[in-house]
Amino acid sequence: MDASAKSRRASKRVTMMDVAKAAGCSQATVSVVLNNTKDIKISAELRARVVEAARSLGYGMGGIVRRAAMPELRGGCVGFIVDQISTTPEAVNAIEGARQESWEDEVTILVAQTQGRAEHEERALERLLRAGAQGIVYMSIFTRRVAPGPAFNNLPVPMVLLNCYTSDHRFPSVVPDEINGGRMATRAMIEHGHRRIGMVTGESFMEAAQDRLIGYRRALKEAGLPYDDQLIAEGSWTPTSGYEATQKLLALQGRPTAIFCQNDKMAMGCFNAIRDAGLQVPQDISVIGYDDDELGRHLRPQLTTVDLPHRAMGAWAIRQLEKQSTGGTKPPAVHTVSCTLIERASAAALSIS
16 A cells, blocks of 8 residues: 555544444444533443543544643633534534534533524624623635624624635634645545546535635646546536436546546435446446535445545634634634545546456
8 A cells, every 4th residue: 555545544534433443332322421421321441441442543623532721711602603504514513523622621602593694693693792602603504705794893702714714814714625625536536547537516606616626627737637628517516416417427428437526415416327327336437525424324335535624623713712812823814624535435446448
């Protein structure tokens, strides 16, 4: 195995399931221990085993695994203002990352969903401040530029933007490194020997779609491979659009030997289109997704994908609120967090017939 492959494996995100396997217990037991649930009895020996497994694997960003020192936020609360919670898991993952970073300091996280409406945001902000929030995390489900209303000017508490940023950079912001994520996914296919790599993009007006395409083009250029517009098919993040876009790619005279779908839902549609064409994944066409959606683990073969670092972004937001509270060094205007390649079975070496 070459150095880059070892590096990718070493950087694979550790899950609660991994901790459970290492500790020899159920995932539910790991959740009870790491969430410090008091009303469920767990033996001291089992509790210690879970904590040690989590620590040795590097699970989580805070809490038991790595205690956060947050005297300014201790015992207080932080408010999350989010445009949507239920449509995708990203918001929940970010909030979970924030909770892991701060739970041992007894920080309560209050969440308000606003549907992106200015009047709802202002009302949520007012109520969170009235509830005693000592910091505000303003989050967008889709990475984009935002313009919080006048109510967010001259706040009495620090505010951090998560998965979004403002044009004037007046608030510290954290976003995923989407360009490198797209580059990483494409390089994985190139390293498997693929030279005709198709891409199913999300809606082209979205920054995530644009940046993942930039990363794709960058990886091709680094490998000395030409960019071909015919190998790009636009979807709309849904399984149906992934199916239809894949049909277009399969109809090409020189069809791709690998397809990079810009999210896992479109990859599911891609799988179905490949099978309906009488082909197999990955024997005939390799597929890689993006997001590390839970559904990718249930596809057969399991989906190779790229993990969005929303847990790490949530933890960074909490740490940044603390730094602002204590007059710490101001970070770069927009802080990027690296994505991680999750290698499973849907991407394989190109078979030469």
